[in-house]
Amino acid sequence: MFQSLDLTDPLIAHRYMVAMRVLHELPGFDWYDSQFLAKFEAARQMLQIVNPGSVASFTAAFDVLRTAPDFKVCHVRPLLGDAHFETLLAEVRALPPKALKSRENAQFGRDIFHDLPALGILQRELTPLVSELAGEEVEPCYNFLSLYHGGGRCPPHMDAPSAKWTLDLCLAQSCEWPIRFSDIVPWPTAGEAATVSDETDPALLGIVFEDHILHPNEALLFSGSSQWHYRDAIPDGGFCHLAFLHYHPAGCADLIDPARWATRFGLPELAVLDAVFDAMRPVAQ
Numbered sequence: 001m002f003q004s005l006d007l008t009d010p011l012i013a014h015r016y017m018v019a020m021r022v023l024h025e026l027p028g029f030d031w032y033d034s035q036f037l038a039k040f041e042a043a044r045q046m047l048q049i050v051n052p053g054s055v056a057s058f059t060a061a062f063d064v065l066r067t068a069p070d071f072k073v074c075h076v077r078p079l080l081g082d083a084h085f086e087t088l089l090a091e092v093r094a095l096p097p098k099a100l101k102s103r104e105n106a107q108f109g110r111d112i113f114h115d116l117p118a119l120g121i122l123q124r125e126l127t128p129l130v131s132e133l134a135g136e137e138v139e140p141c142y143n144f145l146s147l148y149h150g151g152g153r154c155p156p157h158m159d160a161p162s163a164k165w166t167l168d169l170c171l172a173q174s175c176e177w178p179i180r181f182s183d184i185v186p187w188p189t190a191g192e193a194a195t196v197s198d199e200t201d202p203a204l205l206g207i208v209f210e211d212h213i214l215h216p217n218e219a220l221l222f223s224g225s226s227q228w229h230y231r232d233a234i235p236d237g238g239f240c241h242l243a244f245l246h247y248h249p250a251g252c253a254d255l256i257d258p259a260r261w262a263t264r265f266g267l268p269e270l271a272v273l274d275a276v277f278d279a280m281r282p283v284a285q
């Protein structure tokens with residue numbers, strides 16, 4: 001189960017035992033895309049036990065991934081010139097059906113397509129605009145096309161900071177379909193927020209949400225890693241086709257990837273934690 005760990009080494013065996021204990025006691029973090037925050041919280045708890053002098057600097061290094069409390073969602077209308085938008089739509093329509101991944105139908109009622117070349121080009125072109133709206137220099141991360149259909153919904157969740165910034169572009173839709181955002185909130189560490197799951201009723205969160213409505217060729221820039229967000233089911237079994245362009249602060253590639261933390265911070269105990277975490281709580285594919 002943990003082939004990558006030499007458990008005959010007493011130091012590694014000790015770290016393994018601590019990691020198991022920390023992860024066993026880690027609360028919730030059961031919502032879509034919660035794995036980063038779960039690993040961050042587990043890392044802080046493990047360091048508190050095995051290397052307490054490193055906790056403050058490790059925690060502070062992630063401040064760049066947190067979002068300023070006064071950030072407000074930006075609505076860009078229109079995002080593209082008419083010809084540019086039509087070209088993008090034509091590329092999407094030309095996608096062969098078999099290119100679409102249907103694995104998120106049960107959870108979201110959507111087919112997805114990761115890293116469509118046309119979206120990658122658009123994402124790079126829009127980097128200066130996103131930097132301006134975000135108030136910081138950003139770099140593109142992943143992107144995907146999301147084709148919601150009759151069963152489309154989006155449970156309440158908070159994204160990983162690899163998507164600190166999301167530019168959500170509406171391509172086509174059968175009707176207006178609000179997306180709801182909380183204000184900027186601190187990253188949940190424990191308690192109620194840490195036990196949010198994909199089945200949580202948003203009303204139970206005790207959070208005020210604000211509706212935003214997109215139309216084709218309009219986009220929203222939001223900070224999904226510090227804003228709870230969700231959508232109810234699409235009305236009347238309709239459809240909504242969206243493109244998600246994700247960005248993170250420039251120069252933060254080592255921070256957004258927990259597998260790099262051990263090397264980035266010179267803390268080998270975090271490599272043990274990462275291995276144990278991935279074995280105990282694998283991401284569903």
Ligand SMILES: [Fe+2]
Pocket residue numbers: 157158159224229
């Ligand atoms: Fe999200």
